[in-house]
Amino acid sequence: MSNYNISPALNKNKVFLVNLSELLGRLDPAYNIAIRNSDLRTKYPTEQIGKLVRSFSGGTPSKANPEFWEGNILWASPKDFKEFYLTDTEDRISESALSDSSTTLAPANSLLIVVRSGVLIHTIPVAIAKLPMAINQDLKALIPDERILPEYLGIYFRIYNDKLLPLIVKHSTTVQSINTEQFSKLKIPIPPKNIQQQIIAVYVESLQIKKKNEAAAEKLLASIDDYLLKELGITLPASIENSLTNRIFTSTLKSISTNRFDPFFHQSKFIANINAIRNGKYPAKPLLEIISENLIKGTLPRQEEKEGKNPVVQINCITSDGTITLADLLTAKDIFTNEQKLKIGDVLVVITGATIGKIAQWNYEGEYFLGGDIVKFQTNSLADNSFVFHFLRSAPMQTEIKRNITGATNGHMGPDDIKHLPIPIPPIEKQKEIADHITGIRQQAQQLKEKTKEALSKASQEIEKILLA
Numbered sequence: 001m002s003n004y005n006i007s008p009a010l011n012k013n014k015v016f017l018v019n020l021s022e023l024l025g026r027l028d029p030a031y032n033i034a035i036r037n038s039d040l041r042t043k044y045p046t047e048q049i050g051k052l053v054r055s056f057s058g059g060t061p062s063k064a065n066p067e068f069w070e071g072n073i074l075w076a077s078p079k080d081f082k083e084f085y086l087t088d089t090e091d092r093i094s095e096s097a098l099s100d101s102s103t104t105l106a107p108a109n110s111l112l113i114v115v116r117s118g119v120l121i122h123t124i125p126v127a128i129a130k131l132p133m134a135i136n137q138d139l140k141a142l143i144p145d146e147r148i149l150p151e152y153l154g155i156y157f158r159i160y161n162d163k164l165l166p167l168i169v170k171h172s173t174t175v176q177s178i179n180t181e182q183f184s185k186l187k188i189p190i191p192p193k194n195i196q197q198q199i200i201a202v203y204v205e206s207l208q209i210k211k212k213n214e215a216a217a218e219k220l221l222a223s224i225d226d227y228l229l230k231e232l233g234i235t236l237p238a239s240i241e242n243s244l245t246n247r248i249f250t251s252t253l254k255s256i257s258t259n260r261f262d263p264f265f266h267q268s269k270f271i272a273n274i275n276a277i278r279n280g281k282y283p284a285k286p287l288l289e290i291i292s293e294n295l296i297k298g299t300l301p302r303q304e305e306k307e308g309k310n311p312v313v314q315i316n317c318i319t320s321d322g323t324i325t326l327a328d329l330l331t332a333k334d335i336f337t338n339e340q341k342l343k344i345g346d347v348l349v350v351i352t353g354a355t356i357g358k359i360a361q362w363n364y365e366g367e368y369f370l371g372g373d374i375v376k377f378q379t380n381s382l383a384d385n386s387f388v389f390h391f392l393r394s395a396p397m398q399t400e401i402k403r404n405i406t407g408a409t410n411g412h413m414g415p416d417d418i419k420h421l422p423i424p425i426p427p428i429e430k431q432k433e434i435a436d437h438i439t440g441i442r443q444q445a446q447q448l449k450e451k452t453k454e455a456l457s458k459a460s461q462e463i464e465k466i467l468l469a
């Protein structure tokens with residue numbers, strides 16, 4: 001190897017030399033650099049996970065048989081992996097489903113791991129089944145032998161997620177999955193049981209802090225709508241029972257001839273909701289009257305247009321709480337107009353797909369561009385950007401956005417529908433007062449989330465200190 005050198009023109013963090021005899025398992029650079037970076041140098045003996053656990057996967061009972069889905073047996077799938085300790089599932093099945101399908105019952109205290117899912121591109125989801133539960137085909141249940149505690153094994157996967165992920169996940173053009181052979185050969189440190197218990201205690205304490213902070217943050221964020229609607233004098237209509245009688249309604253020819261000609265759009269609950277917005281303390285104007293320019297639509301780069309120098313904000317960058325993360329930005333070539341460059345204060349609206357109506361506000365310096373299925377705008381002198389951002393996220397406005405979605409399979413909201421969304425317009429000073437107050441609440445909630453990250457990071461560092469030589 002001494003006859004070969006890396007050109008100074010190449011990024012040395014992405015290029016490395018390796019002897020053929022040193023290649024391990026797979027002939028691809030990502031895997032082999034991960035092998036080099038994953039040396040944990042633990043002070044405890046290690047064993048391949050395939051020799052530590054027995055495992056099995058499950059299946060999905062037929063959806064064609066409704067009786068299979070009317071029981072009380074918990075049935076876990078990847079969508080249930082929200083907490084470390086799993087005590088409930090969205091779906092439940094019957095005894096006949098368990099006996100007449102490929103699903104399998106995992107015993108209480110087994111470790112469940114997602115082995116096939118798009119989320120495996122960045123995370124290995126694991127959870128402890130606190131109760132017996134059936135599992136679907138995208139999961140495996142791991143039953144450790146007497147040498148290892150299930151919680152310790154699950155914590156190990158969570159703490160070392162970034163190091164383990166490239167070693168065991170195989171990527172495809174459709175969905176990611178765990179490579180069974182490489183997973184089985186993964187070596188796990190085996191501390192004495194009292195040390196495993198110590199690690200569990202450290203991690204559980206951080207989870208308790210997380211739960212407490214998240215509850216406090218959720219309470220703060222839930223207070224925003226009450227404050228906003230009170231300040232605007234908007235009283236929402238009482239919820240109506242979803243009965244057949246209440247689903248039957250009449251409408252005038254005039255109202256349906258100037259709008260969509262479908263019953264969903266003209267439901268009584270939607271009419272009551274928009275009337276509540278319009279009958280508040282302040283007059284409501286359509287969005288088109290308070291924006292400084294036309295709505296700007298983003299661009300979705302084609303495959304051949306990717307890997308350029310321009311960072312692109314896509315739908316997945318916009319979180320459910322209205323913030324924007326720049327962790328996994330797409331980059332593209334020079335395909336964007338100057339209008340599509342993001343500016344401080346821009347309000348972003350997702351207009352296509354499962355997350356239509358997600359709203360965010362851009363507050364980053366630097367040159368970034370608007371990606372596909374998103375529109376952006378700035379307000380004129382009648383309105384404050386932040387006030388409009390907060391109002392678009394409110395419950396009545398999200399209901400109005402839902403009303404305007406078209407398309408049975410892949411939903412869409414057209415620019416004209418967005419332009420006609422009604423926005424209450426208090427005096428500009430009042431708008432800024434409301435926006436500042438809500439921003440303060442959101443900042444308090446964000447501080448609680450940061451404390452949660454600190455607690456989890458501290459726990460990870462303490463656990464690594466216990467495990468590493």
